[in-house]
Amino acid sequence: MPKNMTINSQTERIKADFVTIASHQLRTPISAIRWSLDMLLAEKSGKLNSKQKEYINQAYYNADFLSRVVSSLLTVSRIDDRGILLDFQKTDIKKIVFELVEKYNPYCNAYNCSMDVVLPKNLPAINTDSFKLKNILNVLLDNAVRYSKRSSRIIVTVKRENSHLLFKVEDSGIGIPKIQQQLVFTRFFRADNAIRLQTEGMGLQLYIAKKTIEAMGGKIWFKSSSSGTTFYFRLPLKPKRVSINKPEKKLLFDNDEIDYLYRNLTDGLILVDAKQNIIKINRVIEKIFNVNEGDVRGKNVSEVILNADIAGSLLKDSGEKNFCLTKNKNNYRVIIFPVKNKAEIDGWVIIFYDQQKKMTKKETEDEIKREREFVAITVHELKSPLGITKWSLEMLQSENPGKLNKEQKELISQIYRGNERLLVLVRDLLNLSKLQEGKFEIEPAAIHLETIVGDIVKGFKITAKKKQVTLEWKQPKLPKVYADPSRIGQVITNLISNAVKYTGKNGTIEVKTEKKSSSELKSLIGQSMIKPNFVKNFKGYIVFSVKDNGIGINPMDQKKLFSKFFRSNDVLKSKTEGTGLGLYITKSIVNLHKGDIWFTSKIKNGSTFYFSLPVI
Template identity: 25%
Template structure:
């Protein structure tokens, strides 16, 4: 049966039931209305006539018109006889009234009249009660009939609601699943739902299409195998280690260079789960695993791009690059992720050159530090009056030389610290220390420069500030460097606000200046090596904040900056406090 025919029959049948329900409801309501009218009309009028006649009888001695009133209501009663026995009582009432007209003082006639009137009233009251009972029964039957029909309509509607959508949607859902499977290259999928409706015809067409696709896929298998061999040959000619795996983490591509580096065979890798292999192989673990939770980082967001291996007693360094492989099928603009390819580039030569550069900088800096310190000492001796009196020009020249010597010593110190950072040989002595003592030391070192610009320090430290877990010497160097920068970029007669607060198991130290601030596009670069904010015209090596960041993070802390152009900058340092040890 066609889907359209099913829908027409189902909806038509339900519509017919609704019309039938409406017809029966109207009919039953009309019956109730008729019964109610019968109760209220005839019997009520008769009771009214009898009441009027009883009243006339009671006034017959006082009112001459009472007989006329009785006669008028008697005539009306004769034309309104509706109940069994009412006619005989009315005739009897008429005969007694005739006798009363002849002798108004006849008490026997008067008693007969009262008796007849009360009997007539009783018959009509009983009739009202009976009709009321009949109307109630009709109402109950109507409610029962309408309820039964409504229940039947509800059952039919519920069956249509439960069955009809499923009969239409289930085959469509099955068809959607099969189409998705074919989109994923599973051409063995078929849909199996019987029927001579539109969906049955669609299933036949779909299965025919799937069969042709499967035949086409099988016919091109030999061509694909040939292309795969060509691809494998090209990969083996590349001198970079390469490995590929699909979205289910199954290895499906590897070249000879990678096999040599990993120490595994082709059979051990191809078809294996790369996460399982990584658990036993250090090379693959470094390629795909980040952290201790077996978390795969298949993108440029991988923070660990450098791999260090030891092969034949020699350190080898690789830079890894993970590429996502996505394909868009014909007539489909949306790309589907197929897998990943990891390329390892040997950067050992560059690492050795960089290490040589770092060692050279460290050696030269160390060698320069001694003579520069000697020059500074000599300048201080020249300032002493015991060596002779200096004129103003000579004094200014010596001061200028001292400033240059201080700048040289600062640069040399930064280069030595940078060498520690680059070689990974940062020496830390992390102990519980008093942050206030470190801060006082840094402020005292910077006070003379601050006084030259008439800069005032505003310090806000809580009295119960806990000790921090840090390297005292390096933390003092970091804070001194940040305060020096704040002084350098602040105007004359300004303030520098230094505050601290406790945050759970950490302590936050903030140093705020009211200088020019930093443009938003440069905020994320202030910690980069050799970077200085353009347009500041301030001297500096661009290494201080880089080294500060490395030192703070080596201590398990954090450093960041918040700045707004024209308002100022706030550098914040977060260190673990003594409570962190527990």
């Protein structure tokens, strides 16, 4: 199914955004960490004693786990972006199965379980992607061992069924709770009993396995109870598609894709062929235009929509188009996507979004709950190995386990810096999780804001100087505010960091703190698009501002700037690091202090960010 046809819920969008961010933000530092650890373990930088090797191996194990997490995230991102590419070749199933069983025997011994194989003598070879098949079996065997009970038995069976091979992995482990079984093949799913066992995992592997098996022309399913779980999957001996280089031409829309859209879309959908004739409509369209699908199939789309602009746009060019349409007193956003085969247009997808449609209270609560669970699991899976790695590196840097030469110290410093970058990402995710759960706490005290600003500016002077950027700040004497110094320090750090990050060579950044009355504050905020929330303190407000002459913010992006996971196209093009969470968290912290945050910006002329705190 073309990716533009997928209509995601808010939760799915957040997950998809995180997948993109995490896979790219984590990949580079993890690669650098593993390279440095490889150099140390190979003793190319000098000899190590047994205690030093123990700490480095511990760090390596955690880096390897994070690498697998990132690999899964990248795989999901690629599946969502362009599907699965397969390299079919003649494959010896017996060889793959016995290699994997041999690999898992030591793990079975450790978990006090056994693994048996049932294969017929004359098992035929299969034409499939052997690498991906091995990954699928690896996932199923790993789960079977991981969730096995003591003295339990795992049975791996492969047999021929007509023109297919049937694979079966049976365990007598903890099983999957019945209430959660429908979620097993969804992204980021982890069963409650698996979480209680505190086993590692992101809940992506079975999702990837299902997508891969389906791409191979097969099917996967399972049966589970408190006595254990059996996974089955079936693959054709001779799949229809035999090469990724010479794919068969696909129909514009196959039955599975249409069924998917029918089941999942609550918005209106029209599928149109290259001649603008209707292939299919869903029930929502039937209701909007008061028509029956059987009556309009094969008719020109203009006869149903009765809108010259929308119908005429299909003839003009091949780009994505957006329209607004009012029908039956409802406002619809109409988006048209071309479906292409190379340069040729095979048809069009027309989607009608009801802009007045609202979720029920329960649907909204369920969305929020799923989003929070996703973030909590992700944070837990990333935070633990990073914390252990940090401790191992600090022990090595202390030289208590043994002395280090200059090259070893530099490699460990590189690893430490990479680990710190990863911890920043995880810290942002953890803060997000706390904010959503209402557990983000502040510990306010009477403080001079300018003192905190001065310390932070001093820390950024070195970074600014390296970029040949001038960082200006004059420390005034101001009344106290009631604030959490750590949290407000986080806000100031984020705003100055962004200014330094997005200001080019020979640029200037000006930091100020000033006292403003309520009326002055209203006037100042009025220059932006933000509506003030806290302007009634009769003692006035301290206003912090940081002004740069950097790249500026596109007007189209300005309304989204304080949204979760948002990063503008200009920022992405500049290839600067970031999670898209900093400003969302910053705004939340300021609001918790009964202050406002806002900005003014012009593209290529820079931006000024402000926040206010009430004077005590």
